[in-house]
Amino acid sequence: MFSLRTRIALLLFCVIALNLAGAGITLWYTNRTQSLQVQLSAKNVAALEASHGLSASLMDQKGNTTYYLLSHDDSWLKELNAKRELFEGWLVKAKESAFSAESLLVLSELESLYAEYDASRKEVIESYKQGHPDAGAELHWKIRDEFNTLLLLSKEFRTLYVQAIELNRKEFSEEAEIVNKVIMAGLILSAIIELFLIVFLYRKILDPIRNLAHATGEVGDSASPSTKNDVLTLSNKVESLIIHIDDTQKELDANKETLLQSEKMALVGKLAAGVAHSIRNPLTSVKMRLFSLERSLQLDGQQQEDFDVVSEEILHIDNIMKNFLEFARRPKLKAKIQSPSEVVDTALRLLKHRFESQEVNVSVERTGLLPAIPIDGGLLKETLVNLILNACDAMVQGGSITITEKTDVVEPLGTIVFIRIEDTGPGIAEDVIEQIFEPFFSTKEEGSGLGLAIARRIVEEHGGWLHVTSSENKGTTFLLALPATRGKHGKNSLSR
Template sequence: MWWKTLGLPGRLFIILGMLTAIIIGIGFGAVWHAYRFDSMMNRFVTVDVAALQLSREIETELASQKGFATYFFLDGNVKWLSELAIHRMAFENLLKRARDLPLSEDMTALLDKIQAEFEDYVRGKDQVIELYRSGDHESGERLHWGVREKFFQLTEDCRMFRRNHEQKILQSLDETRSRARQTTGIVIALMALSAVLTGLLVFILFSQVLIPIQRLSRKAAHQNENAAEKPGSDMRLLSMQITGLIEDMDRTRTELQQSKQLLMNSEKMALVGKLATEVAHSIRNPMTSINMRLFSLKRNLELTDIQKEDFEVVAEEMRRLDNIVRNFLEFSRPHKLRKQKVDIAAVIDMTIDLLAYRLELHSVSVQKSVGRGLPLLDGDPELLKEVFVNLMVNACEAIENGGEIKIRAEEALIESMGRAVIIQFSDNGPGMSEELQAVVMQPFETTKPDGTGLGLFIAVRIIEEHGGRLLLQSRLGQGTTFTITLPAAGEESS
């Protein structure tokens, strides 16, 4: 079998390629479905709903013309005729508006019939009114009964016009539900295939990578014990070298993880934010629209018990899907704080050292002004460093080249916190408009083509979890300043 002839890299490449293709396919399918759904909803709102509303207005306006001739017969007041003329004109205007809609041939023919019947009805009604005016009440009353039959027929045709539009809307909704079911089935099938491929990938990794490594580790440990019994042997020397190498690697890895934890977290949050954005816009918004339509249908339609039960099943499944999406979004939340005594000046220095290459790449200089004897803070130095890195990276990207970042830290006495430390990051970049400042700290709001909109939102949350606050000040053409206020160790913000 050709699969057995492949090496480990080839097998991993094929499986990862298939998983990538499935993910890309799901993404393109979601975009296509969202586009089709948006087009369908635009047509539904701009054409079908508007036509239904207009048909209801036509029916209502026709009903409003009833009774005016009788009122005129009873008291002879011409104001009833004026009211009748107003409603006739309104009815004719509605018919003209209906002709501007993209109607089918059957609907156009029905509208022509309504127009002709209305004109015939108006002529008969005018004859009745003239007879009443001339005093021939008996002839007018006989003719009036015939006109009423025309009115009832006209009313039935208007009602049929409205019902046809209602039926068209129901057909559109059925089509939407059918496409949603098809899309759901495809996504479930692709997810099942992804699960199978993931299981195969895990099996290969365990059987051909992890288990052999574990055996090698046990063998190395066993050889280490033998070497200890025979001092001076080559095996003991090799074991000592391997052990020293492993210790050096562990120590280097620990230091690297500590110094680059922020970058790893930023990349992780970027991936999660990007995927969460796709999920929210491609799945949650259509789900919300479907829920609204289900609620509207359930409220407005006369349903049987079986139909009500079907509606409840659909609604429950939609709630379950919503919970799945919400649980996925919760995955991007950071871990709990690991508080300790923090020297904020040292955190600032570590941040500058960590970003030295990026600052040099963007030709950005840093001016630091840190007060002496700043009080220690109760906080997580890694998370605080994450906030500082985020603010400085944003400043570098905003300044582009040849700019300057000023960092200032000083002690202050804040009424709501007591002793506190204020840290400011200022740049001479282009600044932000008031509209952008109002939303820039909200999740998934970004001005970067490849951004996720999570950086500042997470920074605000981290500072608030430390009992502090993060404020933004910016003006177009005058740069941007972020001010962080954190309570000193032993102080509690109110």
């Protein structure tokens, strides 16, 4: 069974198709009529002129011949030659405008008979010139039948032309009648479909929505039919429902995301507790024994290198353990009034040697120190160090990091402090950029996937937000925003 939208679309398609078909047939019929009129007009005029020209030139030739035989004036012979050429010209035009095989046959017979008649007439004239009028007169009486036959053939050509016109008129009338019937049937069918569409829309869409409006009290029962605006009421109700559905969906999505994060947090908490009891104490013992061995043993170069690798890997495991524990526990802010610019400078001093070893150029753009606001300097420094180290790791062959500080007013939140960290690295792929803040997601082979998640949590605990923009091969930008004053709603009022 088709859906409601599909059925409506099919009905509309049928109406449009019928209208387009009717318009197409009408356009075709108009063009065809115009084309036939032009063709018939051109052929009809040429055929009509040729039929009259043939008859008239034959009569003129007969008169010129008779006048010469009576007067023996050679000027009539010149006139006769001119009329003969005129007849031949009309004969050529008649062939060009011929409209049927039968008309061509008549013209061919006319042409052949005229050649015999013209030859006999020349003999009559020659007999009169040589002084044999009796023989010429006798021959002249004999070719009168040929002349009459030529006239009859000319009239027959004209008759065929009239019959052809009548036949074309009948065919055109029949074709017009068929086209009119088709157009009329299309109009009737289109009207039926449109009426069915109106009833369908009213029963399947308008009635249910109006009943919904009545049921929710949007359309008062006391309102008179003349004062009710059903269209406006239905429109407002549908718009309200759409907004409500959108808001509900957003809340559901937010709650779903919160639930997922809570589940991850619970899982990480259990994991961190287990790891703390099962791994950290033995790991501490291993670190102490390694420290003691390093001081008591005499190691060659290869052994020292192996020993350093083992120490670094144990340190890496210890850092992962710390990240687990930090992520499992929500950070408790120890806020005091301090300028975030001081924290930025402290983080850069800590990473100075890292910048030099990796050939990273760092610049800070500020018009002055940022205003002092309530922040936890230690946690904010941890966040900045994490973001800057990620930028350094992304720029394997060196590059530049630009840190921009500014303040702005964002209504209704008030004054916001912004710290933008922009690098010239390879950027983050579009298909993973939405996942980088998720716990345990990492693009690094040895990463725990908790650094950015912890950084965002610290910023959100300050009532701000952490946003990222990136394009492949064009670098990455992290925007850290902190409120100058924390409202009563805390981070929820600023989360993005």
